[in-house]
Amino acid sequence: MPTKYDVAVIGGGAVGLCAAYYLQKSGKSVVVVDKSVPGTADQSSYANAGYVAPSHIIPLASPGIVSKGLRWMMNPDSPFYIHPRLEWQLVKWMWTFWRSANPKTVERAIPILAALCNESARQYDVLANDQNIGEFGLEKRGLLMLYNTEKAFQADHKVAETAIKAGVPTKLLSPQEIQETEPAYETPAVGAIYYTDDWHISPSAFCGQLFSALQKSGVDFHPQNKTLKFDRENGKIRAMHIDSGEIRAQEFVLAAGSWTTEIAKTLGLTLAIQAGKGYSVTVQSSQSSAKVPAILTERKVAVTPYGDKIRFAGTLEFNGLNMEINQRRVRAILSAVSQYLPNFDLSEAYQTQAWAGLRPCTPDGMPLVGRTKRFSNLTLAAGHAMVGITLAPVTGKLVNEIINGEKPCVETELLQPDRF
Ligand SMILES: Cc1cc2nc3c(=O)[nH]c(=O)nc-3n(C[C@H](O)[C@H](O)[C@H](O)COP(=O)(O)OP(=O)(O)OC[C@H]3O[C@@H](n4cnc5c(N)ncnc54)[C@H](O)[C@@H]3O)c2cc1C
Numbered sequence: 001m002p003t004k005y006d007v008a009v010i011g012g013g014a015v016g017l018c019a020a021y022y023l024q025k026s027g028k029s030v031v032v033v034d035k036s037v038p039g040t041a042d043q044s045s046y047a048n049a050g051y052v053a054p055s056h057i058i059p060l061a062s063p064g065i066v067s068k069g070l071r072w073m074m075n076p077d078s079p080f081y082i083h084p085r086l087e088w089q090l091v092k093w094m095w096t097f098w099r100s101a102n103p104k105t106v107e108r109a110i111p112i113l114a115a116l117c118n119e120s121a122r123q124y125d126v127l128a129n130d131q132n133i134g135e136f137g138l139e140k141r142g143l144l145m146l147y148n149t150e151k152a153f154q155a156d157h158k159v160a161e162t163a164i165k166a167g168v169p170t171k172l173l174s175p176q177e178i179q180e181t182e183p184a185y186e187t188p189a190v191g192a193i194y195y196t197d198d199w200h201i202s203p204s205a206f207c208g209q210l211f212s213a214l215q216k217s218g219v220d221f222h223p224q225n226k227t228l229k230f231d232r233e234n235g236k237i238r239a240m241h242i243d244s245g246e247i248r249a250q251e252f253v254l255a256a257g258s259w260t261t262e263i264a265k266t267l268g269l270t271l272a273i274q275a276g277k278g279y280s281v282t283v284q285s286s287q288s289s290a291k292v293p294a295i296l297t298e299r300k301v302a303v304t305p306y307g308d309k310i311r312f313a314g315t316l317e318f319n320g321l322n323m324e325i326n327q328r329r330v331r332a333i334l335s336a337v338s339q340y341l342p343n344f345d346l347s348e349a350y351q352t353q354a355w356a357g358l359r360p361c362t363p364d365g366m367p368l369v370g371r372t373k374r375f376s377n378l379t380l381a382a383g384h385a386m387v388g389i390t391l392a393p394v395t396g397k398l399v400n401e402i403i404n405g406e407k408p409c410v411e412t413e414l415l416q417p418d419r420f
Pocket of ligand 1 (some may be wrong): 011012013014015016033034035036037038042043045046047048049050051052142205225226227228238255256257258259260262265276277278279280302313314345355357358359360381382384385386387388389390
């Protein structure tokens with residue numbers, strides 16, 4: 001173990017691991033510290049829906065979402081919930097979210113998100129072809145957005161148009177075409193938007209494989225080690241203290257997902273990330289022939305087939321950094337599956353322990369990627385909300401470019417960590 005590394009990465013989720021990958025490839029000595037073990041259930045990167053979705057180019061903070069959110073808040077079975085609490089950071093976050101949900105901000109964000117998604121998809125191909133990284137279940141089957149009501153389907157034609165304009169391959173499907181695309185879905189859906197170039201992966205396999213490949217290639221890891229505090233000197237971080245000692249590095253990368261805010265606080269930085277909890281249930285599939293992932297659009301539930309297994313995921317709950325599982329909302333996810341896919345036998349799903357993960361959400365729906373003004377050797381890579389798996393590779397690549405002083409592969413102005 002070197003006494004001083006080129007780069008220390010805090011957080012070994014999909015984002016931190018990808019940063020370590022590109023940094024190590026560029027010849028840096030790298031150490032990754034995580035309070036848990038990379039590739040395990042404590043991370044948001046573990047049992048999420050696994051979509052690598054270049055179609056997700058509209059940020060969460062978009063026109064109409066606030067009124068929809070307020071309606072959902074009243075319903076305990078809805079896909080969205082904010083636990084009421086008097087916390088200044090949450091109030092400020094909601095205010096900024098409300099201000100960001102306007103056409104102008106969204107229009108500026110779309111081309112950047114599209115460029116990030118496209119570059120990330122390209123990088124997934126690079127990672128899948130890296131002989132040192134084992135199989136992580138990359139499947140190129142597209143993504144079906146299923147609609148149960150004509151009203152929602154018609155309303156989302158606009159979303160499809162925006163996607164087409166941004167260069168996302170998109171098709172509108174009739175009920176018969178849905179059946180032809182995925183015969184395993186016997187659905188009463190009135191139509192679908194089919195994003196043909198979306199992919200999916202096994203996120204736990206991705207993190208697990210990257211973790212072991214990085215260990216083999218010489219990246220040092222300190223799992224089960226919490227970052228506690230930092231030593232600073234002249235606008236730079238000199239060292240960080242973790243449970244098992246001190247780590248020195250030239251550069252520090254903060255990639256701790258929803259926990260990034262509390263770590264940043266120890267450096268006197270205030271960041272706008274709120275944890276958006278979601279759940280998933282993964283079961284053996286009696287419908288094992290399903291291959292194409294689907295979103296049950298009105299209920300915001302994701303269905304991801306994994307060979308002989310299938311995963312149902314959903315819900316966005318703002319309730320701080322807590323991983324408690326609200327069974328009522330898990331049951332609401334499964335009831336949405338019965339509604340859209342009545343041929344699915346969910347008896348096992350109702351008996352299965354759900355997994356919870358915390359999406360790191362920023363109020364304008366754009367991640368925080370870049371250097372901070374206060375510390376010249378600190379790079380932020382967090383706040384990817386619902387697209388952290390999609391954007392992990394491009395984020396890792398950007399972190400490496402920023403640290404090496406290279407021109408970033410995607411314009412990063414809208415991603416500046418100090419923008420709020
Ligand atoms: C239900 C659900 C479904 C989702 N589906 C998708 C999807 O289909 N596609 C998609 O692109 N995204 C999806 N997401 C979002 C995606 O999971 C996240 O955006 C992504 O995993 C964030 O990755 P990360 O590396 O930033 O954070 P994490 O994976 O949470 O990693 C952060 C790491 O930091 C570590 N850490 C925290 N505090 C400390 C500390 N003090 N010291 C050291 N280490 C620390 C943690 O242990 C953790 O390992 C989904 C999320 C959920 C919850």
